[in-house]
Amino acid sequence: MPIDYNNIAKQSAIPKASSMIETFRAIGYSLETAVADIIDNSISAGAKNIRISRIWRGGNSIISIEDDGCGMNNDELVLALCPGAQNPLEQRSETDLGRFGLGLKTASFSQCRKLSVISRKEDYAPVYWSWDLDYIAQSDKWELVKWIPEEFEHSLDEKKSGTIVVWSDLDRIVSPDTNMTNQNAQEKFSHALDKVKRHIAMTFHRFIENKSITIYWGDYLIEPWNPFCIDEPATQIKSTDYIGFGSGAMMKGFVLPHKNQFSSEEAFKRAEGINGWSAQQGFYVYRGNRLLLAGDWLGLFRKEEHYKLVRIQIDIPNNLDFDWQIDIKKSKAYPPAKCIEQLRAYANDVRAAGCEVYRHRGKILKQRAGTCFQPLWLEKKKDDKWSFVVNRDHAMIQSIKLLAKDKPEQAIETLLKFIEEAIPTETIYIDKAQNEVGQKQPYSDMDTDVVRNMLKTMYNNQLAQGMSNAQAKAFLKAVEPFNNYEDLIDEL
Numbered sequence: 001m002p003i004d005y006n007n008i009a010k011q012s013a014i015p016k017a018s019s020m021i022e023t024f025r026a027i028g029y030s031l032e033t034a035v036a037d038i039i040d041n042s043i044s045a046g047a048k049n050i051r052i053s054r055i056w057r058g059g060n061s062i063i064s065i066e067d068d069g070c071g072m073n074n075d076e077l078v079l080a081l082c083p084g085a086q087n088p089l090e091q092r093s094e095t096d097l098g099r100f101g102l103g104l105k106t107a108s109f110s111q112c113r114k115l116s117v118i119s120r121k122e123d124y125a126p127v128y129w130s131w132d133l134d135y136i137a138q139s140d141k142w143e144l145v146k147w148i149p150e151e152f153e154h155s156l157d158e159k160k161s162g163t164i165v166v167w168s169d170l171d172r173i174v175s176p177d178t179n180m181t182n183q184n185a186q187e188k189f190s191h192a193l194d195k196v197k198r199h200i201a202m203t204f205h206r207f208i209e210n211k212s213i214t215i216y217w218g219d220y221l222i223e224p225w226n227p228f229c230i231d232e233p234a235t236q237i238k239s240t241d242y243i244g245f246g247s248g249a250m251m252k253g254f255v256l257p258h259k260n261q262f263s264s265e266e267a268f269k270r271a272e273g274i275n276g277w278s279a280q281q282g283f284y285v286y287r288g289n290r291l292l293l294a295g296d297w298l299g300l301f302r303k304e305e306h307y308k309l310v311r312i313q314i315d316i317p318n319n320l321d322f323d324w325q326i327d328i329k330k331s332k333a334y335p336p337a338k339c340i341e342q343l344r345a346y347a348n349d350v351r352a353a354g355c356e357v358y359r360h361r362g363k364i365l366k367q368r369a370g371t372c373f374q375p376l377w378l379e380k381k382k383d384d385k386w387s388f389v390v391n392r393d394h395a396m397i398q399s400i401k402l403l404a405k406d407k408p409e410q411a412i413e414t415l416l417k418f419i420e421e422a423i424p425t426e427t428i429y430i431d432k433a434q435n436e437v438g439q440k441q442p443y444s445d446m447d448t449d450v451v452r453n454m455l456k457t458m459y460n461n462q463l464a465q466g467m468s469n470a471q472a473k474a475f476l477k478a479v480e481p482f483n484n485y486e487d488l489i490d491e492l
């Protein structure tokens with residue numbers, strides 16, 4: 001039953017400006033996600049060109065993001081700088097990348113103490129305002145200040161329209177007391193911004209690829225990073241599947257080639273992405289062509305080495321923001337419960353294909369000079385149990401047998417070293433992780449006569465060294481694998 005608010009007492013509860021602003025700073029943006037959020041605003045404003053610039057001045061360093069979008073007049077700029085000016089429940093256009101009306105502010109506050117915005121709308125003079133967190137800490141008032149770093153005051157005078165977001169007093173990036181000559185601090189600053197560049201190349205790769213926007217890193221173009229390697233001939237592209245009924249969401253799976261099948265070493269290196277091959281596996285969630293979440297199994301699976309070639313794109317319209325629980329930072333997403341089993345089933349098919357590519361790497365049997373590839377280890381399956389045996393027909397084994405006639409110790413040591421180095425650990429790991437079949441228990445198929453003869457030899461050796469009958473048997477029971485054959489030892 002609706003509440004009748006006309007007859008209920010009310011009490012104003014305006015949050016303290018100084019406290020609330022500091023709370024905004026703790027939402028959890030990284031530098032990369034913060035810059036991406038500013039770019040979202042530029043795209044929503046119809047920008048065609050976006051430029052990210054940095055000025056190194058130690059503790060007085062500056063980062064700026066400039067666009068040639070529609071810009072704002074004074075009233076519009078003040079509204080844009082007002083936290084929560086837009087209702088997240090309102091219907092948005094399909095191309096609107098925002099939702100909560102907080103991105104500009106929270107993203108900026110997470111990195112700096114002074115957020116300045118200068119903007120120009122066509123037929124209007126440029127206008128600028130700033131949030132200064134030091135002033136707010138003193139005044140405890142929700143007030144903008146008429147200030148901007150002096151080098152930006154006239155930066156839009158010759159432009160038709162556009163906006164520049166300026167971050168200064170970068171206390172979350174560079175300590176305020178950092179000297180401009182501090183080489184170590186400058187390198188850390190550059191490294192942090194290099195991650196930003198790579199993140200932007202990934203997050204907005206569709207916009208860059210379709211040439212709807214151009215993003216500059218200073219004076220240099222940012223090249224797109226497409227996680228699906230669609231230009232590689234060996235990439236497997238799976239069929240598109242629609243998520244749910246009539247939701248507008250869809251997914252498509254990709255299995256990237258093994259390293260040996262990439263067109264070049266450079267292409268393979270580039271394909272590993274920001275965080276490396278294993279970390280980049282999983283779902284890639286897009287909203288309005290903007291990448292929200294990169295390389296995440298959405299809680300459905302763990303990241304495992306043998307699925308590192310699997311990447312699945314998911315596209316959702318912005319009217320599903322609440323269904324998919326898109327967060328303020330646009331860096332998290334959670335699928336609706338009703339879609340989980342469909343996602344899991346589709347992903348399992350793609351993961352199986354990816355595992356096959358990974359499993360068979362280096363096992364492509366090519367004819368070379370009339371002979372076949374010779375593995376040192378052979379995989380065997382018997383009664384739904386798998387095991388590995390040394391390939392006794394291997395050319396090296398035959399050579400070691402010949403070596404043993406004249407140099408038995410060298411032959412044995414050589415054989416042991418090669419066996420140690422060639423143990424197929426990766427294949428064992430995959431089989432174990434997939435639980436396709438059970439692992440054969442050690443020595444379950446061992447010829448008992450072989451064990452008995454070896455026991456006799458070792459038993460006699462211990463007696464010859466002065467051990468008693470009981471001591472020799474106790475010794476053998478403590479030696480692997482004979483600890484599994486106590487009954488045979490007791491027969492000695």
